[in-house]
Amino acid sequence: MTGSFGAARAARLGRRGLLLAPLAFPALARAEEAGLQALLRRFAALPQSRASFTEDKAIPELDLPLPSEGTLSWQAPDRLEKRTLSPIQEVLRVAGDRLLYERPDRGIRREFGLEDQPEMRALVEAIRGTLAGDPGALHRYYDIAFDALPEGAWRMVLTPLSTRVRAAVQRILLSGRGPQILAVDTEGNGGVTRMRITPLP
Amino acid sequence: MRGEAAERSVGGARTPLRRAARLLLVLLALAAGGAGLGLTVGLRTDLAEFLPAGRSPASSFLLRELQDGAGTTLLLAGIEGAPPGELARLSREVAAGLRASPRFAFVGDGTTSLSEAEQAFLFRYRYLLSRETRPEVFEPAALRQRLEALLDGLRTAASPLLARYGFADPTGAFLGIARDFLGETQIETRDGAWFATGAGPPRALLVARIAGSFGLDAEAQRAAIAEFRSLFAAANPGPARLLLSGPGVFSSEAADAIRADVELISLASAALLAAFLWWRYRSVLLLGLVAVPLGAGTLAGYAAAALASGGAPHGIAFGFGMTMLGVTVDYPILLVSLRRPEEGLRQTARRIWPTLRLAAASAAIGLAAMLGSGFPGLVQLGVFAGVGLLTAAAVTRWGLPALVPPGMQVAARPLPAPLAASLRALRGRRGLAALALAAAAVGLAAQGGPAWQRDMAALSPVPAAAQALDAELRRQLGAPDVGLLFALGPGSEAEVLEAAERLAASVQPLLEAGALAALDLPSRFLPSPATQAARRTALPAPEAAQAAMQAALAGLPFRPGAFAPFLAALAESRALPPLTAAGLAEGAPTLAARLSPLLSRRDGQVWGVALAQGVTDPAALAALAGRLGDPRILLVDVKAEMAGLLADYGRATLRWALVGGVGVLGLLALGLRGLRPALRVAVPIGGALLVTLAVLTALGQQLTLFHLAALLLLGGLAIDYALFLARSAGQRRGGEDALGAVLTCAVATLLTFGLLAFCQTPVLHGIGLTVAVGVAAAFLLACALLPRPETD
Incomplete structure (x- = not known):
């Protein structure tokens, strides 16, 4: 119940745009906020983690989804790496405000500012803010709806506050159990990318 | 008293x-x-205007560029003295401040990117600006390849970017021009900052172009430099240092340093001169x-x-x-x-x-x-x-x-006794004088005559350390001083851009052969209207485009209508008017700032510049220019032209100084009533010049205009000494009064000009050294060539 309510509110806020965005934080129910804080504290206690992932991209202009898989690794305070192993090889590495993109098989290596890559920024700050256990970072970029589910499971709906980012990514759904993210769904430009994550020891 | x-x-x-x-x-x-x-009335201050108008079209072009070319607005900066991460942060913060300031037209650093408005503008003009716009690109087979590549790209992390642009631009025209324009710089980028490669402590690099009209607008330059420094100071630099260079820095800050140098020396020499004259005359x-x-x-x-x-x-x-x-x-x-x-x-x-x-x-x-x-x-x-x-x-x-x-x-008070005695001993030592002159002549001949300075840089009043820093920053930024360039034009904007395109086409084989590494052309940023029109006609008509797309899409997982934006853009581009420099400046200021140094308007005419980089075979470029025989394409060898200009200038000065020397001799002969007494006076004058040249050459000084000016001063002084000493030789006390007076003159001159030899600025140092050596030689020679006083 609360979950669908949160998602609906996030969508509504998204529609109303920036005007209402600053009001979202105080409006977040006290219980929700307390649950989020408690979860993030548990994330903050883990300075590093590794996981494997599978991903399915659905793009409205395409008839079928595009699958891929690889690994994720996190190192506090701000280093996040996404390494795709199949069907292509690529590395995305973020540290601070800089983004490094590599395709070793093609000899491509580029560096960007996250500022210039709104789509990337939306995704990176969501995952990084959660892994870092940094409520400030999450609130800075997103309107947040948080649901605690039974057996330590949880669900978060993040709506970017920046109109520029929201033009590219409308919503990010994170879900997991305890201090582990198990799924990230990114909705934008009429498509959705579903990532399923399996923690590695 | x-x-x-x-x-x-x-x-x-x-x-x-x-x-x-x-x-x-x-x-x-x-x-x-x-x-x-x-x-x-005031004074004009730029070196270029002092030089002759140029002996050839190439040197005229160069002199104009030197005077008010775009190069005069460039600022090069290095930040060092802190760990790399801290340097990068400083670089990013300073660059952000520079970009926000209206005083700077362009800022280059590790984060250079196009704004969204610029991206939208270029996206609109993509098919007119892209080199890839050719009829065959829109054939089904070529389109098919592009669509397959797009599908592959959508699997990567870049898929949001490709999803944003790819369906409106499956041929990749926009991403191609963005990559072309922003360039893959060879400078190492770390943490959003450029870093100098090679050994040595880490140094972050920035480059900025001062906004406003070109030329030495001293006030604008000064304000821009001050803002640069205050931005750096505001970024909490801690132990880090900002190194700043460029013509603007030279003309303001270096000039201040020189002024301080001169003021110090002037004060010192005025005090010494006053003390000396007081001692002599009370x-x-x-x-x-x-x-x-x-x-x-x-x-x-x-x-x-x-x-x-x-x-x-x-x-x-x-x-x-x-x-x-x-x-x-x-x-x-x-x-x-x-x-x-x-x-x-x-x-x-x-x-x-x-x-x-x-x-x-x-x-x-x-x-x-x-x-x-x-x-x-x-x-x-x-x-x-x-x-x-x-x-x-x-x-x-x-x-x-x-x-x-x-x-x-x-x-004047009498000279101190030991000094008077040694001067008396020197008088009449013609053998000694002849020996000194012979030694000077032989020494000079052995060294192959005086060495002429052929490097423009040596004429610059900028201290050598500042010049070295400038050269180092230019090298690290991959923008070394250009040795070879092509001057394009003059003509209309379209004519100059067409000339640039002709040059681009013909230089391609040389680029492939490695005769040069790169040629920076204005047409890289703005194709000529003719080229843009040709690209427009290369775009397929709507029905043909639709049919080609349908054929290319067969069997691929794209949904119908996915590429509707592409087909619409093709139709729109077929009606776009060609982009001009003015249009580019309005729609894409970042690119216009890259173009403006290469394309300038002067007296209603447009001039272009194409900078050759990494030239390994200058002869091949010269041969190319000769083969082209294009009236709007002119190869300029900067160093050679400048050296030629200076050599011309030096030769002219020397020639006219020689003519003047003959005139002096004639006048002396007239005034002294005879060639023999005139020659007697002329020997110490000419001798002093000879000795000075020999000593300067032995000291490794390369002669510049400044040395010549000092030599002319020296000639005038030597005339005084020789005439007054010679005229007084037969007079009372054997002309000892005159000897004292001339010695006073010589010491006064040494104190006034000789002290300049201690300046760091090459120009002042050269003048000081010349005068110091020359005055001593002129006085001693004039003295030695006097008749020996009758022994009392």
């Missing part, structure tokens, strides 16, 4: 005071006249007297040069002219020192006038020869110094005696 005067005459006590007041008034009037002329008045002919000569020369050039004289002519007017400091010293005890100053002036007149006229003739050189700078210099010299001599003859209080006892 004042006490003595008061005791001597009660009634006339006020006259000396009034005379002193009159001297003060005259000095004030001269200063006011100088200030008035300076404020109303008179403050004399200092004022020395200043009067110099001031009057400067004023007259300035006014004459302004009249001759029909406007503000050149600052360099003024500076050189002032150097040469240093001779006139001798005149009052000689006048006062040669006064006999029983004479009034008026009588002394009348008695020494023939010699003084001859000395001044000879020195002026030596300079007047430059009037015939035809070089604007040299003509101004000749007028300035010639008129100044004659005026100073006339003021000494008729003006000074009226300014000196009649009761004033200004006389």
